[in-house]
Amino acid sequence: xxxxxxxxxxxxxxxxxxxxxxxxxxxxxxxxxxxxxxxxxxxxxxxxxxxxxxxxxxxxxxxxxxxxxxxxxxxxxxxxxxxxxxxxxxxxxxxx
Numbered sequence: 657x658x659x660x661x662x663x664x665x666x667x668x669x670x671x672x673x674x675x676x677x678x679x680x681x682x683x684x685x686x687x688x689x690x691x692x693x694x695x696x697x698x699x700x701x702x703x704x705x706x707x708x709x710x711x712x713x714x715x716x717x718x719x720x721x722x723x724x725x726x727x728x729x730x731x732x733x734x735x736x737x738x739x740x741x742x743x744x745x746x747x748x749x750x751x752x
Contacts, residue, residue: 681729684729685726685727685729687729687736688726688727688728688729688731688736689726691723691736691739691740692723692724692725692726693726694740694743694745695709695723695724695739695743696724698743698744706720706721706724712742713738713739713742714738723735723739733747
């Protein structure tokens with residue numbers, strides 16, 4: 657069977673987002689979704705409810721809901737780092 661190799665039309669998906677969309681917003685939402693998913697997983701695995709988790713991160717339950725809302729990217733980097741530390745993770749940033 658002869659398979660014909662198809663060349664990509666553009667340079668990358670990131671390039672497409674930069675050209676057509678708000679790349680920074682898309683990137684921020686993706687990062688926040690990863691953090692929210694990791695926090696939810698930690699809470700489920702450790703049988704921790706929202707009230708107890710809010711206490712662990714020295715926050716209110718309503719603020720914890722904002723952190724868990726994967727579409728709300730208005731939390732600060734300091735808050736993200738605090739949450740990551742509490743759940744035994746660390747945030748890593750690479751500038752390319």
